[in-house]
Amino acid sequence: MKLQFIKANVNSLKAMAIGALLVLAMPVSAFAATSTVYDATPAVLPPNVASLGYQATSTSEFGDYVHLAGTDRTLDTVTVTMSNWALYSDYSIGTPYSADPVAWTHPITVNIYADSLDVNGEPDTLLATKTQSVLIPWRPAADPTCPGGTAWRASDNLCYNGIAFNAVFDMSSLAVDLPDDVIVGVAYNTANYGANPIGQSGPYNSLNVGVPNAQTASVGTDDDTDAVFWDTTYPGYTAGFKLDTGWTPNGTVAFKITASTAMPTSKDQCKKDGWKSYGSTFKNQGDCVSFVATKGKNTPSN
Ligand SMILES: [Ca+2]
Numbered sequence: 001m002k003l004q005f006i007k008a009n010v011n012s013l014k015a016m017a018i019g020a021l022l023v024l025a026m027p028v029s030a031f032a033a034t035s036t037v038y039d040a041t042p043a044v045l046p047p048n049v050a051s052l053g054y055q056a057t058s059t060s061e062f063g064d065y066v067h068l069a070g071t072d073r074t075l076d077t078v079t080v081t082m083s084n085w086a087l088y089s090d091y092s093i094g095t096p097y098s099a100d101p102v103a104w105t106h107p108i109t110v111n112i113y114a115d116s117l118d119v120n121g122e123p124d125t126l127l128a129t130k131t132q133s134v135l136i137p138w139r140p141a142a143d144p145t146c147p148g149g150t151a152w153r154a155s156d157n158l159c160y161n162g163i164a165f166n167a168v169f170d171m172s173s174l175a176v177d178l179p180d181d182v183i184v185g186v187a188y189n190t191a192n193y194g195a196n197p198i199g200q201s202g203p204y205n206s207l208n209v210g211v212p213n214a215q216t217a218s219v220g221t222d223d224d225t226d227a228v229f230w231d232t233t234y235p236g237y238t239a240g241f242k243l244d245t246g247w248t249p250n251g252t253v254a255f256k257i258t259a260s261t262a263m264p265t266s267k268d269q270c271k272k273d274g275w276k277s278y279g280s281t282f283k284n285q286g287d288c289v290s291f292v293a294t295k296g297k298n299t300p301s302n
Contacts, residue, residue: 033072033260033261033279033280033281034072034076034258034259034260035070035072035258035259035260036069036219036256036257036258037068037069037070037072037073037178037219037220037257037258037259038066038067038068038069038217038219038220038255038256038257039217039218039219039220039256039257040064040066040215040216040217040218040220040222040252040253040254040255040256041079041080041081041166041210041254041255041256042081042164042212042215042254043218045081045164045165045166046164046212047154047155047156047158047160047163047164048083048154048160048161048162048163048164049081049083049164049210049211049212049213049215049254050210050211050212050213050250051082051083051162051208051209051210051211052208052209052211053085053205053206053207053208054188054190054193054194054204054207054208054209055190055191055192055193055204055205055206055207056205057232057234058192058193058232058233058234058237059193059230059231059232059234060187060193060194060195060231060232060233060239060241061111061185061186061187061229061230061231061241062185062186062187062209062228062229062230062231062232062253063111063183063184063185063186063228063229063230063241063253063255064183064184064222064227064228064229064251064252064253064255065115065181065182065183065184065223065224065227065229065243066181066182066183066184066217066220066221066222066223066257067180067181067220067221067223068178068180068181068182068220068257068259069219069220069221070219070259071261072258072259072260072261073177073178073179073180073259073262074172074175074176074177074178074259074260074261074262074263075112075128075171075172075174075176075177075178075257075259076170076171076172076258076259076260077168077169077170077171077172077256077257077258078110078112078130078168078169078171078184078255078256078257078258079166079167079168079169079255079256079257079258080108080110080166080167080169080186080209080210080254080255081164081165081166081167081210081212081254081255082136082164082165082166082167082207082208082209082210083162083163083164083165083207083208083209083210084136084137084138084139084162084163084165084203084206084207084208085139085161085162085163085206085207085208086104086136086138086139086203086204086205086206086207087138087139087140087141087142088101088102088138088141089141090203091104091202091203097202097203101138102137102138103135103136103137103138104135104136104138104203105133105134105135105136106133106134106136106188106203106204106207107131107132107133107134107188107189108131108132108134108167108169108186108187108188109129109130109131109132109186109187109188110128110129110130110132110169110171110184110185110186110187111126111128111129111184111185111186111187112126112127112128112129112171112176112178112182112183112184112185113125113126113127113182113183113184113185114127114179114181114182114183115179115181115182115183120240120242121240121242121243122240122241122242123183123185123229123241127176127178127179127182128171128174128176128178130169130170130171130174132167132169132170134167136165136167136203136207137163137165138163138203139152139161139162139163139206140152140154140163143159146159147159162206162208164210172260177262178257178259181223182257183229184253184255184257185229185231185241186209186253186255187231188204188207189204190202190204190205190207191204191205193233209253209254210253210254211228211247211250211251211252211253211254212250212252212254213249213250214249215250215252215254216252217252219256220257222251222252224245224251225247225248225251225252226245226246226247226248226251227243227244227245227247227251228243228244228247228251228253229241229242229243229244230242230244261278261279261281262278263278263281263291263296264278264288264291264292265292266292267289267292267293269288269292270282270285270288270289270291270292271285271289273285274288275287275288280302281300281302282300282301282302283300283301283302287300287301287302288300
């Protein structure tokens with residue numbers, strides 16, 4: 001059944017091309033260098049991507065389990081490539097959506113779990129969670145010359161039912177150190193699904209998470225390109241954020257994780273050349289000890 005949903009969502013996706021790119025501010029950790037430790041987002045954001053609609057598929061949470069690259073492990077940001085099918089013209093009267101013809105907002109949660117599972121096959125250790133009000137672009141108005149007259153026409157002259165965008169979650173304030181393998185879940189409420197179903201229709205019923213066709217991880221590894229983690233109550237499924245197979249060629253969920261180098265918390269971590277293990281952060285051992293002794297008030301000299 002799931003591939004039917006995906007195909008329905010991509011039936012107008014004919015090619016990839018440069019599309020509207022929402023450039024969102026990327027936070028930078030105070031001292032440490034930040035690097036990308038996992039990336040399965042499109043290198044160039046296309047007009048739209050294949051995606052999973054939460055309302056249409058009775059979904060409460062959807063994600064993937066991945067292996068991180070490099071050695072930076074202090075969680076910084078998570079970026080999720082999503083697809084919105086909602087048009088402003090359908091919400092241009094009444095509150096709360098009529099005020100902004102460019103975008104709307106919705107609270108979206110990113111959960112990061114350790115890769116250990118309980119007896120039900122669900123992640124049993126939540127490492128980090130962040131709910132953020134995400135700015136979501138309205139899908140452009142329909143072009144009557146597109147097949148069926150309902151899709152929009154992008155700059156590549158092709159027709160699409162949704163518009164892709166990147167949602168960036170700043171999780172640096174959580175100060176969480178990640179293991180090498182994590183399970184990432186994206187959760188939000190729709191009319192009938194999610195932790196707290198909203199009870200009425202809205203643009204969130206047309207909000208999807210990207211599973212681009214044949215997407216590969218350019219940094220890190222998708223542990224199983226045929227599998228995802230999925231909490232759905234669609235007929236044939238039971239609730240719970242669990243492994244689900246049979247997703248090829250859409251088994252790699254489009255998200256990216258950045259992390260920074262962990263900073264020393266004890267003087268011993270600076271000694272015996274320990275300061276050298278923090279990249280080029282510190283000038284010498286004394287610089288490192290000073291940072292620890294002042295709890296970061298004395299910032300690294302380099
Ligand atoms: Ca996967």
